[in-house]
Amino acid sequence: MAIGETIRNSQIWKSIFRHPMPLDRRNRIVVMLTNFFLHLHPVSIKKQGIALSFTWCMGGVTFFLFLVETVTGVLLMFYYRPTLEWAYNDILALRDVTSLGILRELHRWGAHAMVITTWLHMYRVFLTGSYKPPREFNWVVGVILLLLTLLLSFTGYLLPWDQLAIWAITVGSNMARATPILGYEGPGQQLLTIGGIDLITDGSDARFGLLGARFVGEETLNRFYVLHCIAIPLAVALLLAIHFWRVRKDGGISGPL
Amino acid sequence: MHSSGFFLKDVAGFLGGYYAFMAVMNGVAALLLWQKKRNVWAVTWAVFAGAMMVLASLALSASPAFVPALPSGARSLVNSLSGPVLYTLGTTVLLGVLFVFRKFFVQPMVAWTILNVMLVLMGLSMADENFAAIVMKPDNVPIVGLVFLLAFFTWVATKQAVVNDERIAQGLPPMEKVNDEKVLVWPDLVYTELICMVGVSAFLLFWAIFLPAPLEEPASSVKTPNPSKAPWYFLGLQEMLVYFDPWYAGVVLPSLVVFGLMAMPYLDFNKKGNGYYSIEERKFSYLVYQFGFFELWITLIILGTFLRGPNWNFFGPFEYWTPYKVEVLNNVDLPQMFWVNLLDRPLPRAPQGAGVLSQIGFVLLREAPGLVLLGAYLVLLPPLLAVTVFRGFFAKMGFVRYMVMVSLMLLMLTLPIKMILRWTFNLRYLVSIPEFSLNF
Numbered sequence: 001m002a003i004g005e006t007i008r009n010s011q012i013w014k015s016i017f018r019h020p021m022p023l024d025r026r027n028r029i030v031v032m033l034t035n036f037f038l039h040l041h042p043v044s045i046k047k048q049g050i051a052l053s054f055t056w057c058m059g060g061v062t063f064f065l066f067l068v069e070t071v072t073g074v075l076l077m078f079y080y081r082p083t084l085e086w087a088y089n090d091i092l093a094l095r096d097v098t099s100l101g102i103l104r105e106l107h108r109w110g111a112h113a114m115v116i117t118t119w120l121h122m123y124r125v126f127l128t129g130s131y132k133p134p135r136e137f138n139w140v141v142g143v144i145l146l147l148l149t150l151l152l153s154f155t156g157y158l159l160p161w162d163q164l165a166i167w168a169i170t171v172g173s174n175m176a177r178a179t180p181i182l183g184y185e186g187p188g189q190q191l192l193t194i195g196g197i198d199l200i201t202d203g204s205d206a207r208f209g210l211l212g213a214r215f216v217g218e219e220t221l222n223r224f225y226v227l228h229c230i231a232i233p234l235a236v237a238l239l240l241a242i243h244f245w246r247v248r249k250d251g252g253i254s255g256p257l
Numbered sequence: 258m259h260s261s262g263f264f265l266k267d268v269a270g271f272l273g274g275y276y277a278f279m280a281v282m283n284g285v286a287a288l289l290l291w292q293k294k295r296n297v298w299a300v301t302w303a304v305f306a307g308a309m310m311v312l313a314s315l316a317l318s319a320s321p322a323f324v325p326a327l328p329s330g331a332r333s334l335v336n337s338l339s340g341p342v343l344y345t346l347g348t349t350v351l352l353g354v355l356f357v358f359r360k361f362f363v364q365p366m367v368a369w370t371i372l373n374v375m376l377v378l379m380g381l382s383m384a385d386e387n388f389a390a391i392v393m394k395p396d397n398v399p400i401v402g403l404v405f406l407l408a409f410f411t412w413v414a415t416k417q418a419v420v421n422d423e424r425i426a427q428g429l430p431p432m433e434k435v436n437d438e439k440v441l442v443w444p445d446l447v448y449t450e451l452i453c454m455v456g457v458s459a460f461l462l463f464w465a466i467f468l469p470a471p472l473e474e475p476a477s478s479v480k481t482p483n484p485s486k487a488p489w490y491f492l493g494l495q496e497m498l499v500y501f502d503p504w505y506a507g508v509v510l511p512s513l514v515v516f517g518l519m520a521m522p523y524l525d526f527n528k529k530g531n532g533y534y535s536i537e538e539r540k541f542s543y544l545v546y547q548f549g550f551f552e553l554w555i556t557l558i559i560l561g562t563f564l565r566g567p568n569w570n571f572f573g574p575f576e577y578w579t580p581y582k583v584e585v586l587n588n589v590d591l592p593q594m595f596w597v598n599l600l601d602r603p604l605p606r607a608p609q610g611a612g613v614l615s616q617i618g619f620v621l622l623r624e625a626p627g628l629v630l631l632g633a634y635l636v637l638l639p640p641l642l643a644v645t646v647f648r649g650f651f652a653k654m655g656f657v658r659y660m661v662m663v664s665l666m667l668l669m670l671t672l673p674i675k676m677i678l679r680w681t682f683n684l685r686y687l688v689s690i691p692e693f694s695l696n697f
């Protein structure tokens with residue numbers, strides 16, 4: 001293994017990894033403290049906290065799926081154009097002509113999987129009572145992450161611009177029309193009038209705000225594209241940082257006192 | 258429609274692989290059990306694995322005479338029996354039985370038997386063209402996965418809870434406490450994570466290669482598909498639209514779910530069961546959560562996805578989704594029941610040219626029965642419960658927390674209550690004020 005030795009003794013390697021291979025106890029501790037990615041973790045941890053039967057690794061799998069979605073999503077963005085003219089055709093081409101069109105499959109099934117693993121993670125956190133003090137707030141952060149995960153999935157559903165997409169979004173967003181007070185067909189919307197003029201119309205209600213139009217159209221496609229590719233992922237990234245930070249600050253993975 | 262030759266050719270390969278996979282799975286189980294000297298079980302599963310190989314080769318024949326399927330009599334029976342009522346009651350009873358006899362069901366050999374029964378039933382059903390058409394829709398496949406994953410993880414959790422509960426009853430600490438020596442994160446955790454990542458990537462690649470993502474016709478705002486469905490994770494909410502108007506099913510209830518979940522850690526004052534699996538130590542919160550999660554979310558999603566066809570009509574699992582199925586809807590509102598059917602009078606109605614106030618008065622009078630019932634439910638019930646069943650809770654939680662908890666629970670129960678009222682009395686709305694688009 002002379003080549004390996006040479007590489008590991010080179011100045012370049014040593015400038016990246018400031019310590020020998022993590023083969024003994026000392027260096028296994030040092031690697032956790034000096035590596036940017038690993039320092040998310042503590043150095044040592046209770047055995048039950050990493051048992052697969054305890055956490056199911058579900059939070060970790062959810063996070064990994066989020067990373068997969070980010071990478072495949074960025075690659076898809078190089079290809080896909082969110083306009084009425086191109087959206088459907090770009091997806092069609094991904095299926096029929098583009099090499100690596102499988103990225104779309106990875107992205108779509110990864111999204112479904114992430115919804116499922118988020119539910120399972122929450123289920124595990126509930127079943128181990130891990131939302132109890134001092135982890136109440138991290139559970140709240142988790143609930144917001146759950147909501148954002150669903151919204152990510154929902155906004156992405158529209159982008160292929162096929163029948164499945166626009167009708168699912170139409171059915172889903174029709175709900176907003178019924179928002180109490182703020183929805184055009186919602187209870188109490190009649191209350192918001194000034195001098196006999198309705199403030200809540202189909203051109204100003206909650207659904208219009210969501211769709212950017214009176215029905216699912218090009219404005220909606222643009223709006224959902226921006227939400228899906230930029231706004232929601234940024235929010236998720238921020239909340240994930242808080243979520244992981246809090247896991248550490250709340251005393252690591254829960255366990256019996 | 259009956260299984261045609263074409264259809265069987267399409268699924269034969271899949272079913273062959275499916276049964277072969279079951280054979281391998283059970284073969285491995287038999288081997289492991291043999292090594293552990295549990296010979297009777299080992300032989301049982303080895304024989305079962307052999308039977309699965311036979312099914313696999315029968316399936317590969319792709320001929321209607323041989324592909325293993327449920328007898329058509331059984332399928333029609335299931336179709337004619339199933340409906341929203343039986344489905345909901347059936348799943349409730351099933352979950353209840355699983356919960357009450359959990360000590361029995363968590364035994365590995367019992368759980369393994371159940372898994373095999375589920376898989377065989379699934380395989381037999383897949384040979385039905387109508388069943389396969391719905392289940393094999395690419396976007397529905399994840400829900401099939403969800404069902405099996407939920408069953409598996411519920412087993413994993415319940416098994417540990419049963420052990421812990423027994424230990425706690427004997428005065429011993431839970432297993433998680435026994436295992437609390439410290440280990441280094443590198444290598445123990447880092448390697449587990451790496452293996453998980455490789456496993457998930459492999460699984461996702463496999464899925465992506467074998468199941469193409471759906472792409473239907475280009476969007477058209479004039480061709481409305483029937484049924485029009487939201488994405489699968491919202492189908493529980495869409496199913497609630499059968500019982501409530503969109504403002505409640507689509508806006509208020511989901512907001513309450515989010516709010517209720519966030520409030521949970523602040524409402525559950527029980528200090529026990531923190532950081533380990535246990536059921537006995539936190540039975541109340543456990544049952545409330547499981548009821549909400551399984552009954553009001555998961556089973557409704559399954560119902561909305563697999564059993565609701567054109568016009569949101571109910572279809573049995575092996576039924577053809579014809580758009581021409583007619584369901585008689587003769588639902589009545591409570592004011593109609595009360596004033597017209599019970600008291601035999603016309604609905605109270607403001608006289609022509611009445612002022613706004615008098616109009617409102619007449620609306621309130623018309624809706625009085627529903628408003629009184631609702632008022633009693635939401636206003637009288639909380640204090641009543643506080644001095645009876647929830648006396649202990651009230652004392653420990655204080656007024657505000659208690660009121661938040663009880664209100665959330667009562668609102669959650671509006672869904673099953675409304676379902677039952679619909680099934681028993683054909684009730685549509687308790688309160689119906691179209692003047693303000695307010696129907697409940």
Ligand code: HEM
Pocket residue numbers: 055057058059060062063066118121122125128130131135138139140141142143145146149240243247252253254255
């Ligand atoms: C995008 C979604 C989410 C990701 C990526 C995520 C990730 C994680 C990870 C990696 C952990 C470490 C332990 C473990 O893997 O189980 C964790 C812990 C935790 N998560 Fe999440 N989570 C998400 C959503 C949620 C949701 C929906 C909830 C609850 C409503 C939640 C509540 C918690 C709590 C309370 C802990 C601490 C558990 C303990 O100490 O045992 N998280 N999360």
